[in-house]
């Protein structure tokens with residue numbers, strides 16, 4: 001379990017969020033939604049130890065980075081590394097050797113090619129495959145569905161369900177609300193520096209309606225000049 005207590009993060013005078021308290025339990029899928037700039041990536045970076053913060057983020061299982069796989073919205077790769085080398089590297093960082101790499105190539109990626117030649121969606125898939133092969137207990141995924149083809153999106157959803165069955169913890173951000181409401185046990189809504197926890201079908205529906213209401217003013221405006 002990951003426990004987040006009194007978490008606050010600012011960049012200079014800009015408060016991203018304040019006094020956030022969350023618990024991430026095993027076998028659960030947590031969604032994160034919020035407007036562009038609401039703080040989703042910043043929250044993930046704090047949990048993964050990539051940003052300084054105030055408050056505490058702890059786990060009874062030890063150091064969070066030792067059992068957490070992070071998929072950034074725009075994954076970074078070394079120059080001149082092939083897909084296959086990357087997957088071997090990712091497993092090596094967890095102290096084991098990767099076998100039968102082609103058999104693990106569920107996204108049918110050209111593993112002998114340099115990742116620098118991959119498309120945006122292919123880069124996301126190789127990064128996701130890397131953290132899946134590591135067999136992390138916690139997965140933090142920043143917009144995993146973005147830029148990925150329809151079939152792979154369906155596959156990713158099924159992978160999430162399988163990981164949940166295995167007792168893993170998933171924290172996932174997305175701008176596709178229907179996908180999140182289908183797969184998540186809880187959705188965290190970031191707004192104006194606060195996080196609101198939504199649980200269950202009715203609260204998800206309420207949140208979706210709230211998000212729809214938020215855009216109604218803009219729609220009224222655009223109708224006047226479009």
Ligand SMILES: Nc1ncnc2c1ncn2[C@@H]1O[C@H](COP(=O)(O)OP(=O)(O)OP(=O)(O)O)[C@@H](O)[C@H]1O
Nearest residue numbers: 011014016034035036037038039040041042043073
């Ligand atoms: N390194 C930084 N320095 C200064 N401000 C930052 C930095 N990183 C993020 N911010 C600011 O923090 C806020 C939250 O950014 P963040 O990237 O977490 O948003 P987000 O919810 O992930 O947005 P998006 O949906 O567009 O990906 C934004 O106002 C952003 O401008």
